[in-house]
Amino acid sequence: SVDLCKLAGLKPVSVICEIMKEDGSMARRGDKFLSDFALKHNLKTLYVSDLISYRLENESLLKMFCQEEREFLKHQTKCYTFLDHQQKNHYAFKFKGAKTHDLAPLVRFHPIKEDFDFLTTDAFEVFFKALEYLKREGGYLIFMNTHSEQNNIVKDFGIGALVLKNLGIKDFRLLSSCEDRQYKALSGFGLKLVETISL
Numbered sequence: 001s002v003d004l005c006k007l008a009g010l011k012p013v014s015v016i017c018e019i020m021k022e023d024g025s026m027a028r029r030g031d032k033f034l035s036d037f038a039l040k041h042n043l044k045t046l047y048v049s050d051l052i053s054y055r056l057e058n059e060s061l062l063k064m065f066c067q068e069e070r071e072f073l074k075h076q077t078k079c080y081t082f083l084d085h086q087q088k089n090h091y092a093f094k095f096k097g098a099k100t101h102d103l104a105p106l107v108r109f110h111p112i113k114e115d116f117d118f119l120t121t122d123a124f125e126v127f128f129k130a131l132e133y134l135k136r137e138g139g140y141l142i143f144m145n146t147h148s149e150q151n152n153i154v155k156d157f158g159i160g161a162l163v164l165k166n167l168g169i170k171d172f173r174l175l176s177s178c179e180d181r182q183y184k185a186l187s188g189f190g191l192k193l194v195e196t197i198s199l
Contacts, residue, residue: 003051052158052188061085062162075135082163088145092163097138104194106139108175109160111146122177129199130175139175140167161189175199 001014019027019037027034029047038045055061066081070093078094108130134141144159164172173195186193 003055004046007054047188049186049188056162056165056189059085062090062159062166064166072141073131077141080163080167082166084145084159084162090145090159090163091143092167093141093143095134095138095141097134097136104171104173105169106133106137106175106197107142107160107164107169107172108134108139109142109144112143126177126199133175133197133199139173140164140169158189161186161191164191165189173197 001016002012005012005014019034021027021031021033027037035045037043062082062084064080064082066079068079070077070079072079072093075095077096080092080094082090082092084090110127110130130141133139142160142163144163146159170190171192171194174193175197177199
């Protein structure tokens with residue numbers, strides 16, 4: 001909603017209001033109730049994926065400026081370095097495995113950590129489980145410079161999606177510690193999640 005205000009040249013202030021159906025449940029994308037409501041009140045219907053597509057076509061939010069062969073934890077990888085519009089670096093390590101799936105590669109997103117807690121939590125074990133998958137089957141380990149906690153990674157998925165887009169990836173298989181996590185607006189990035197592998 002704030003992005004819409006900025007695109008319209010207005011102050012970045014907005015209010016979000018859920019639209020409820022007659023049974024008390026929230027109206028979702030694709031509900032006939034929403035299209036009828038918009039028609040009745042002469043409102044435009046816009047989806048998050050539409051906004052993402054527009055911004056991707058008209059703004060440069062991320063660019064790759066370096067790619068090199070690099071050893072990562074005793075495994076030979078190809079490292080891609082990206083710079084975003086906030087001057088933050090993000091990294092993607094490409095692993096070659098015996099079962100590499102080029103059409104739908106494995107992907108693991110990971111926030112860059114500065115604290116010691118990472119070494120003493122379940123996240124450390126999950127990280128190395130993902131690493132074993134990537135060594136065996138190939139794929140991408142993407143480090144996002146967001147300093148987010150693990151449970152807020154969804155908010156930063158846009159950066160990871162931009163990295164995948166820059167790498168030319170459209171379909172991918174996700175290595176995740178939360179099997180039921182939903183990633184919305186993927187279509188706006190031209191991405192399709194074909195499988196989620198629980199760690």
